Amino acid sequence: MSEKIAVVTGGGTGVGKAITKALVGDGFQVVITGRRESVLQESAKEIDANAVHAVACDVSDRAAVAALFATVEKTFGRLDLLVNNAGVFSPSVPLEELPAEEWNKAVGANLTGSFFCIQEAFRIMKAQTPRGGRIINNGSISATTPRPNSAPYTATKHAITGLTKSASLDGRMFDIAVGQIDIGNAASDMTAKMSGGVTQADGSKKPEPTIDAGHIARAVSYMASLPLDANVLTMTVMANQMPFVGRG
Template sequence: MSDKIAVVTGGGTGVGKAITAALVADGHQVVITGRREAVLKDAAAAIDANAVHPFAADVADRAAVARLFAHVEQRFGRLDLLVNNAGVFSPSVPLEELPAEEWNKAVGANLSGSFFCIQEAFRIMKAQTPRGGRIINNGSISATTPRPNSAPYTATKHAITGLTKSASLDGRRFDIAVGQIDIGNAASEMTSKMSGGVMQADGTMRPEPTIDAAHIARAVAYMASLPLDANVLTMTVMANQMPFVGRG
């Protein structure tokens, strides 16, 4: 795995930070990106300042994404792995009450940002020698099953599944492998409220178990370790006791 070059979006906190640490342990040089430069620098210092390289960018901004990947190409000369992890939740309100700006924010961060990053990764991976690379998208279990009052997040994560499949198909002839990891209740800043109660399908509020983000990180590291003639198209890693499988 030595000298592999990776980009992890949303890499400064939570699941993204755990993924970054796992990739560094496997020998990657990792460029982490997010909107808050100070958070990225803190993450790099905490993991390995020689192997983690912060670059502040908002993935919903097409020009910022172009600058990010131009930086990666200029500094390292290639790209072996992209982990599209950045994303945001929307307010838990009835869908008819959701402001348009919240919808647009979710689409920008969760869907458009992943698409923009895939575009730039494809451009580099198709042209480099050796050719090809791997892309792993964070789908979330919301890519298949919604929670109440989660239309923007659920819609964008369902769309990620279609984007993963389309990119996987389009990447085949260029030795680009594209897969998706669907995460259920990984402990992070985004899921910190789950212990206090989460609305269920029947309208009740119940606390839900979470799992250490390190479990997700190991799964991503496994996907990344495969040769490019093998691919995990979809993988679900979830808290075993969470109310996902079955009714209720």
């Protein structure tokens, strides 16, 4: 098959949907996954029903992830790109008040799910001919800098950085390139509240600027376009006026 094959988790909405559009424009066949079948099907039809394939999957479920990648391998015979984009926020409450189930939900969706998907991608990419492929993890600005009352999200995104580096090291001898994109305030349903005010480090609430998710999609498209002997290990794409650089 001449077309390249990609899997985008959380590919039915927001940033994942924008990434899917860009990859289709680059000639990929894209398998999008998420928990809501109806949302995935609508997005596939909207983007390109011939190039986007919807497969529902909860990435925190090990068996469901194995079934997802088995379907990809059976349908297409290979995998060239995995974009680990799926993730959830937790309630913005003092960390001592956070219910245990919210912590577990964040770890499952943001970290464990990415690990499960990388495991399955490695298995396919090591065995296929030609060997190798690329994995891009969504790290978020929170992979380096927290917001107030964001311990679960921040902890999982810091962990994604470690997972990216470890997988990059383990994959390079098999022509698997693993990198990370750290996103700052891409406009989506998840960031809609930012225009109304977000808690800052000093406890005040201020609106924060966002950027079009298409900018993120173009960055991922660039990372995916590289030959496997080149890699973007980390890239930050952010709203230029957001309070991240410096002490604000």
